[in-house]
Amino acid sequence: MTTKEKFEKYIMGTYTRQDVCLDRGIKEKVYDEAGKQYIDFGSGIGTNSLGICDDRWVSYVCNQAHKIQHTSNLYYNAPQADVAENLCERTGYSKVFFGNSGAEANECAIKLARKYSFDKYGKGRHNIITLVNSFHGRTLTTLSATGQDVFHNYFFPFTEGFIYVEANNIDDLKAKLDDTVCAVMFEYIQGEGGVLPLEREFVDAIYSLCEEKDVLTIADEVQTGVGRTGKFLAGENFGKKANITTLAKGIAGGLPMGVCLADEKCCDVLSASTHGSTFGGNPVSSAGAMAVLEKVNNDFMEEVIRKGVYLKGKLLEIEEIERVDGMGLMLGAKLKTKKAGDVVKKAVENGVIVLTAKEKLRFLPPLTISFSEIDKGIEILKGLLTE
Numbered sequence: 001m002t003t004k005e006k007f008e009k010y011i012m013g014t015y016t017r018q019d020v021c022l023d024r025g026i027k028e029k030v031y032d033e034a035g036k037q038y039i040d041f042g043s044g045i046g047t048n049s050l051g052i053c054d055d056r057w058v059s060y061v062c063n064q065a066h067k068i069q070h071t072s073n074l075y076y077n078a079p080q081a082d083v084a085e086n087l088c089e090r091t092g093y094s095k096v097f098f099g100n101s102g103a104e105a106n107e108c109a110i111k112l113a114r115k116y117s118f119d120k121y122g123k124g125r126h127n128i129i130t131l132v133n134s135f136h137g138r139t140l141t142t143l144s145a146t147g148q149d150v151f152h153n154y155f156f157p158f159t160e161g162f163i164y165v166e167a168n169n170i171d172d173l174k175a176k177l178d179d180t181v182c183a184v185m186f187e188y189i190q191g192e193g194g195v196l197p198l199e200r201e202f203v204d205a206i207y208s209l210c211e212e213k214d215v216l217t218i219a220d221e222v223q224t225g226v227g228r229t230g231k232f233l234a235g236e237n238f239g240k241k242a243n244i245t246t247l248a249k250g251i252a253g254g255l256p257m258g259v260c261l262a263d264e265k266c267c268d269v270l271s272a273s274t275h276g277s278t279f280g281g282n283p284v285s286s287a288g289a290m291a292v293l294e295k296v297n298n299d300f301m302e303e304v305i306r307k308g309v310y311l312k313g314k315l316l317e318i319e320e321i322e323r324v325d326g327m328g329l330m331l332g333a334k335l336k337t338k339k340a341g342d343v344v345k346k347a348v349e350n351g352v353i354v355l356t357a358k359e360k361l362r363f364l365p366p367l368t369i370s371f372s373e374i375d376k377g378i379e380i381l382k383g384l385l386t387e
Contacts, residue, residue, distance in 0.1 A: 051369070065284050082290055093261040098277065100258055105246035107139060127182065129181055130146070133167060143155070144159040148193070189229070195357050229326075246259065253292045307371065310374060318386070333362075
């Protein structure tokens with residue numbers, strides 16, 4: 001029985017998978033079971049931030065696996081402490097909570113915001129504003145937070161307490177930010193929503209209005225964080241720092257990790273037994289995160305900016321591409337006549353892995369991708385888009 005046949009027989013069909021079984025890789029190249037090579041413009045939806053099997057990352061992860069793979073959070077472990085220290089010193093946040101995914105990080109942020117408001121103001125101030133076209137995860141609560149009707153089906157009843165505001169509509173925000181609201185949650189760039197950056201004026205309005213009303217700001221940087229936009233946090237591109245920021249995807253280089261960062265205003269809200277995670281801050285995942293954090297320094301991120309500008313320029317040279325949105329190495333290309341899903345399928349057949357976001361082609365390559373690999377991948381895509 002082939003791998004594909006085993007999947008179809010034994011694994012729930014919750015994904016529409018491309019007809020390829022990825023087996024191994026090195027840096028920005030990945031290979032299938034038959035040995036065919038692919039240029040990776042997807043990096044596991046932005047998780048393999050250092051590419052495949054980066055030497056330092058492999059060394060850190062293997063060394064930790066030889067020591068102890070898990071301790072539970074009833075005890076201390078040094079790798080988790082080291083990652084927390086690095087994140088807080090780098091970002092200016094006060095404390096962190098570790099989970100396993102972006103959805104878990106966002107669940108923590110939601111609980112933190114609601115308890116902050118409950119502790120200070122009592123019941124009735126629990127609503128959280130999120131944006132139309134947002135995406136915050138696949139748990140029942142983070143699906144409820146997600147501002148897309150397509151996700152609000154089947155799993156009734158959904159979690160109450162979310163109000164949706166049209167992105168970049170300041171008047172809509174002002175009208176709905178009433179005394180029942182405890183937080184505004186947003187992505188600086190709506191990733192699954194189509195790689196759409198928020199307008200600076202709208203971001204400024206979120207922060208000014210929230211400060212007036214003692215409403216917490218929650219920046220979902222699950223996809224944008226850890227150098228993806230050329231800054232460690234995408235909020236730096238807007239000159240802003242939310243009360244709470246969530247990270248996941250690229251933080252541990254491909255291992256499960258979710259992070260909820262909290263500032264001095266709310267870092268002590270969650271006390272013992274109010275939240276938890278069995279695997280959160282796992283020593284092996286933390287070792288992977290330290291390899292990423294040590295690599296993603298200022299010089300490295302300057303290179304991410306240069307690669308992003310280069311990739312965007314190359315994409316815009318293709319006649320079929322109408323426009324390119326995004327920042328750094330998080331880009332979405334709108335096509336003029338072709339369907340993104342069809343292009344992705346043909347791209348895989350021709351040795352290039354690329355993603356979609358709504359009607360766009362989405363590019364989340366490893367942050368370590370070389371200019372020559374960009375050229376090779378673009379050349380193949382150009383051929384497909386000019387057919």
